[in-house]
Amino acid sequence: MVTFLPTRPGRLADVPSFERAIGGAESNVACVLAAAGHTTRWVSRVGADGFGDHLVETVGSYGVDVSFVRRDPARPTGVYFRTAGDRATDQHEVAYYRAGSAASAMSPAHVDLGAVRAGRVLHLSGITAALSGGCLELLRMLTAPGPCRRPVSFDVNYRPGLWRDPGGPEVLLELARRCELVFVGTDEAEAAWGVTGGPEAIRALLPEPSVLVVKEGARGATAFDGRPGRPAAGTSCPPGFGQSCLPQSLKDLGGPPGGTGGRSGTPQARANETRPRPATAPPAFQPAPTVDVVATVGAGDAFAAGFLSATLRGLPVRECLRHGHLTAAAALTVPGDLAAPPARGHADRLAALDDQAWGRLRLGPGWTQAEQATEEAITP
Structure with missing residues (x-):
């Protein structure tokens, strides 16, 4: 999914802007x-949309083989938003928008x-x-x-x-x-x-x-x-x-x-x-x-x-x-x-x-x- 991180602490209702990243x-x-x-290698499905482009390009930039990621023209790429959270209590809000997503x-x-x-x-x-x-x-x-x-x-x-x-x-x-x-x-x-x-x-x-x-x-x-x-020697099982x-x-x-x-x-x-x-x-x-x-x-x-x-x-x-x-x-x-x-x-x-x-x-x-x-x- 594409994840959106808040530019400052606060409730999702109060945060005015977010920075885009990836998660999954x-x-x-x-x-x-x-x-x-x-x-x-990462094998998955993302939407045929800009967020899907961003995910595939960013994951690939780490050196991951993304050639088997499929693009779905009928379903969107999943996204989610979260708050910065409180370091002392680890309390934070997360809003997922992944129902019906390509994945x-x-x-x-x-x-x-x-x-x-x-x-x-x-x-x-x-x-x-x-x-x-x-x-x-x-x-x-x-x-x-x-x-x-x-x-x-x-x-x-x-x-x-x-x-x-x-x-x-x-x-x-x-x-x-x-x-x-x-x-x-x-x-x-x-x-x-x-x-x-x-x-x-x-x-x-x-x-x-x-x-x-x-x-x-x-x-x-x-x-x-x-x-x-x-x-044992000669087996094809991974070590x-x-x-x-x-x-x-x-x-x-x-x-x-x-x-x-x-x-x-x-x-x-x-x-x-x-x-x-x-x-x-x-x-x-x-x-x-x-x-x-x-x-x-x-x-x-x-x-x-x-x-x-x-x-x-x-x-x-x-x-x-x-x-x-x-x-x-x-x-x-x-x-x-x-x-x-x-x-x-x-x-x-x-x-x-x-x-x-x-x-x-x-x-x-x-x-x-x-x-x-x-x-x-x-x-x-």
């Missing part, structure tokens, strides 16, 4: 990954599935699933079990206001259980599924993903890594997600692609089930650095991009979490949805800090530009 969960991740040096018309019939499946990893968002029946059908098809399917990264991104169907939380649970890498916040898990026991309780509800990343806001994030090892593109736990779920995989009961009841799982590494927790926050919008997408970038590079989970935090900090210190990530070498140096030095980090606006900064230059 999957496109944000693609842009940040491209800026971090990865080859990325909401995505479906298996309107997307080049070959282009979607060509990458090493496919990243999807629960926001897209909420847009329409066609979008949900597309996500169910892309996450369905199949022979050596490409690994799927899925950000739950629960947005209650987008779900007209009260079954939205169950749909998100269904999709998450079919993916290899899942991102979810503790606040989302509580709002969607009633899970209040923290990361361990969320893992009990979602034992299937090879890697589950549970975000706890400013406190930090926990990763549960159930990968048995690197792919970083274990011996099979489709974990055995996912193959054994059963149930139709459109269902919930054969498990019954409420999400909270399922979180209390005891299900045997293969022995895995203990969960890894990494605290978030202290950040002088300008705006929180886009931070979750940036975290996912940072974690994905480090995973694609084969870095240990501890470093993946830290790269997620650092990339999120870049987004938190700018007013819009997108921010240039820190240079790879700069981020690698910070991610390699010992625990004490990492705990002293404080990152403010402009910190990503200090590529040669020492630890002392960016700490209190």
